[in-house]
Amino acid sequence: MKLLILGGTLFLGRHLVEAALASGHTVTIFHRGKTNPGLFPGVTELLGDRTKDDDLAQLEGLHFDAVVDTCGYFPRIVGKSAQALQGKTSCYCFISTVSVYTNWPESSPDEESPLGTLDDPTTEELTGETYGPLKVLCEQAAQVAFPEGALIIRPGLIVGPHDPSDRFTYWPHRVAQGGEVLAPGSPELPIQWIDVRDLAEWTLRLLEAGRTGIYNADGPPMCLGQLLATCVLASGAQPTITYAEEAFLQAQDVKPWLELPLWILGLLGRADGGATRTQRANLAGLTYRTALETVRDTLVWDAQRPQENAWKNTLTPEKEAAVLAAWKNRPAG
Numbered sequence: 001m002k003l004l005i006l007g008g009t010l011f012l013g014r015h016l017v018e019a020a021l022a023s024g025h026t027v028t029i030f031h032r033g034k035t036n037p038g039l040f041p042g043v044t045e046l047l048g049d050r051t052k053d054d055d056l057a058q059l060e061g062l063h064f065d066a067v068v069d070t071c072g073y074f075p076r077i078v079g080k081s082a083q084a085l086q087g088k089t090s091c092y093c094f095i096s097t098v099s100v101y102t103n104w105p106e107s108s109p110d111e112e113s114p115l116g117t118l119d120d121p122t123t124e125e126l127t128g129e130t131y132g133p134l135k136v137l138c139e140q141a142a143q144v145a146f147p148e149g150a151l152i153i154r155p156g157l158i159v160g161p162h163d164p165s166d167r168f169t170y171w172p173h174r175v176a177q178g179g180e181v182l183a184p185g186s187p188e189l190p191i192q193w194i195d196v197r198d199l200a201e202w203t204l205r206l207l208e209a210g211r212t213g214i215y216n217a218d219g220p221p222m223c224l225g226q227l228l229a230t231c232v233l234a235s236g237a238q239p240t241i242t243y244a245e246e247a248f249l250q251a252q253d254v255k256p257w258l259e260l261p262l263w264i265l266g267l268l269g270r271a272d273g274g275a276t277r278t279q280r281a282n283l284a285g286l287t288y289r290t291a292l293e294t295v296r297d298t299l300v301w302d303a304q305r306p307q308e309n310a311w312k313n314t315l316t317p318e319k320e321a322a323v324l325a326a327w328k329n330r331p332a333g
Contacts, residue, residue: 001025001208002063004089006050006081007070008043009036011162012095015200016068017043023204028064031071051077056084066091066151066207074124075137082145091207093151094142098216098276099132100154105264105274111154111214139214149212153203156218156276157262160196160294161301167261168193170314172299175228176235182320182327183243184256184263187225191262192275194219195294202286211284219288221275224262227291234295244327252323259315 007013008029048055072078101109116133159168
């Protein structure tokens with residue numbers, strides 16, 4: 001296949017390029033050149049801003065079997081890109097998010113679950129509240145431009161090597177450091193994530209098969225205790241895991257998800273665990289590598305990063321130590 005990837009050098013995009021090249025496909029990437037320019041010397045690289053007509057004009061005269069949009073956040077921009085590619089491809093694949101669902105993670109959504117809406121659909125202010133509904137509008141923009149050729153993929157938390165968010169990497173890294181590790185709630189806390197390589201390889205299989213439509217894409221539900229045990233096995237470390245009650249952590253101003261990754265309030269004790277339903281994707285060939293492989297490979301990549309890496313979306317060592325001390329000294333009962 002001849003593929004065009006909008007993005008292509010950051011996280012999912014780079015894994016899509018790597019998987020496509022490994023499968024013998026021809027790849028062109030269109031990006032601004034701000035992240036990892038020249039990452040793929042053998043790949044055609046179009047440098048430009050997709051919001052600008054002159055830059056999109058570079059696509060004139062080109063034809064692709066499929067396009068993958070990995071970096072669309074605003075419907076105006078996705079619509080502009082999709083319209084510019086009309087007649088140049090038969091398939092426009094938009095990478096969306098499970099955050100499009102109004103009832104996630106309060107319930108377990110399938111592809112027919114209600115979607116988020118905005119009072120002002122023209123807003124381009126990206127916040128926690130607008131992110132999901134804006135992605136809904138981006139999906140619709142792709143579907144308008146490609147009514148018969150839109151492929152919409154809604155991933156959950158994407159993890160693995162080259163993840164710039166640190167939202168998963170924190171746990172393998174922290175466990176490997178040893179000592180006393182602060183964890184939220186209990187070992188039974190439900191979690192869910194998908195390895196970026198599983199997502200990339202499956203996306204390519206869908207494109208190769210000419211699939212269209214909408215698919216949730218997430219990994220098998222598991223619990224935090226399983227993940228931390230896997231981190232222990234992968235790292236060989238012998239930490240002490242201390243689970244603090246959710247209410248106590250909130251009282252200590254520890255922020256769910258933003259400081260202790262994978263912690264979502266309200267899931268503990270729920271039968272369904274808020275798990276995204278992925279039966280449609282599984283029937284379409286979505287498969288998974290083991291959690292141990294994901295953790296091991298994440299640790300290998302993490303070890304190659306600069307030691308002074310500025311961690312994002314994670315608890316600082318100082319705050320972790322302070323919260324652990326407060327937990328030990330809390331009043332009895």
